[in-house]
Amino acid sequence: MGKPHATGVECSTEDLVHALREILPTNAVIVEREALKPFESDGLMLYSELPRVAVLPESADQVQAVVRCCAERDVPVVARGSGTGVCGGAMPHPDGVLLNLAKLDRVLGIDPQARTATVEPGVTNLRISDAAATYSLYYAPDPSSQIACSIGGNVAENSGGVHCLKYGLTVHNLLSVDMITAEGERVTVGNQSLDSPGFDFMALISGSEGLLGIVVSITVKLLPCPPEVRLLLAGFDSVRAAGDAVGAVIADGIIPAGLEMMDRLAITAAEDFAQAGYPREAQALLLCEVDGTLEEVEDHSARIGKLFNASGATSLRIAVDPDEQALLWKGRKSAFPAVGRLAPDYYCMDGSIPRGKISEVLEEITRLSQVYALPVANVFHAGDGNLHPLILYDAGDPDAVSRAERFGGDILELSVRVGGSITGEHGVGVEKLAQMSVQFSEAELLQMEDIKAALDPSLILNPGKGIPILKRCQEYRALTARENP
């Protein structure tokens, strides 16, 4: 508690590199500035830092040896998967080793009878489903970045996606992991059965942002592929009407596989990018996927269609053909880069709110957009209340950067105020450290610090991320108190 984290300053870079080269092939230890550049940030480029050294181990044994080497020297270790995260969780530590797990990319086994897959952390999310497809099985959580994001990163951030309303988050779809502890020991957490004895370390590790251990193999649950899928696309002339339609579906007792909302600016951007046939004139659109047996899907899609119409849908399409569905999803899944084309840069927020507060929150975001003079597009996992406002700005303009950061901070605090959370699925990383003190009391933050210190007493694993050091929080509180008397 209050202990300064590992800095590795006692250990010279020369000694560190020498020790790492004893463990790894020469080309797997990177020290040249130019070669380190690609690792300076994750998907959130607002925050970047060059590591002292980057390593690319190819096996769990090598990962273990690297962690041991760093533990002995009190050198910080930051794990990185595909680098698609958007909270700065994989931003390197300037005195530390960046541990790139991309080369641990083997599918170790699929058990079609037990319906499980065991994979290394660098395997991409989509590859698991591709590998399982032979057995008509798939892995349910599907972040929008699923082509690129790694399952190890998914565990670190407890990633969601467009299907978690029905199928849960990463934490609901894992059975066990093998991880390397901060002391460099390999330990199996979880079980091949549905539960495991003792403390629920699977829950603790999921979403812990690489602060409690480095995951080197993961066993996930697979589900039978649904035989039928329907995708409904509906336009509405107000966000409020679309929000009401979402409520009507839930009230009717239907849990769709996915239920997504986009506002006008997001619709326009996505349509320009994907030409999916979105209703450009609509103020909001809903994409609603239902899956299951033919009978179930026909029944549910007909009922949802009626509910959308009753809520004032201005247009309605039901896509049966898989290609048509894929095109409609392409618009949604490429919404971030599509919105990104509207401005030099965009800043993606991740507030999680009670679904019923959507109109209230969007109205406040519209107001803030005027206050900070920055446009915002909203993409929303409407079914489970997870909002992604995309703030458009120009990183070349320091004032715009500052306004974007303050706008983002306001949105997170707004989310907490309406009973939600500063992050639904992207994680805290470095980005939302300050707002952790808005969501949690000092005693709660100290409890989390104690948990961190319990499993990583030298604080070498991804130090300075996820859980704020309390002193900084007090400074933040004092600052906000002065700004908002």
Place this chain on the structure above:
Amino acid sequence: MTDVATLAGQVSEACAHKRPLCLQGGGSKAALLGRDCEGDALSTRELTGVVNYEPGELVISVRAGTTVRELEEVLAAENQYLPSATPHFDGTATLGGSLACNLSGHTRPWGGSLRDLVLGTELINGKGETLRFGGRVMKNVAGYDVSRLQAGALGTLGLITEVTLKVLPLPETEVTLVHECEAPRALEIMLQRGAEPSPLAGACWFDGRLFLRLAGAEPAVKRAAVDWGGETTADEAPWRALSDMSLAFFQCDEALIRLSLPVTSSLALSESRLLIDWGGAQRWVYAADTMPEWFENAARENGHAWSFRGGDRKAETAPPLSPQLQRMHRQIKQAMDPAGILNPGRLYSWL
């Protein structure tokens, strides 16, 4: 009337005097799952009632002493339910105790466990601090998931005072199918049906009969019932009694062992007194005085065994852990309950 502040004061005082506390809800599981626990009783039974329920959000917050049965009644009035089929145990099981034990009924493989449904908790740690983790939204990755960490910890990390859960709309309809067969054949059918996309929501076998429960959208349930055959009357459906462990199978004083296994394991299939639940993933057997063998055999199958009820409750009842996991348990225990006063020895003799 006990409130959270009073309880926190009692924990804080016990911490100062290093006096062990034995946490209680409704007492329904005092003789189940864990080892016998010694210490001053501290009860959450008076912390009752719904704090917040918004059916449109599919979220409910209740105080920890609320019984599972009361909760289900509140939900049923809004056509919703708890998809974990958490045991009611004659109406005495409370939400706090149920989360601490993380017991789930027959729907577990499909509906998830109480742990899966938890969105947030308020709890008192071993220092007597009242803390909140998680929240009342579906997705939340701010901070460590200390709420879910309570699931299965048997009260050794905190006294749970409030629980927020995700709930679901009640299935439109349900049908139970029954087939007469022996255990190995029943497991084969469970595996086969489990791999098919279907509204399967329960699969158990005992006394030579396999029961399959279909629940969900009416057309889908009807279609699967026709395709699979064997429809039976609702009266014969064992599900609530199975989840509550009130079936005749469970009315025996001998040591009851719970096996949690990969569905593909053939362990225990030839036991004379066997009940298979969770589509093969949970099996119950009576076999006295052989706990170490069960621990070992289940571990070999990549699962685990619990001395669930009866037998020697002073010996270890939970499956052994690797030395690394033991150390991690001690470290986390130290972080949340430094004086070691919360249910000492309940989960493991050394914890």
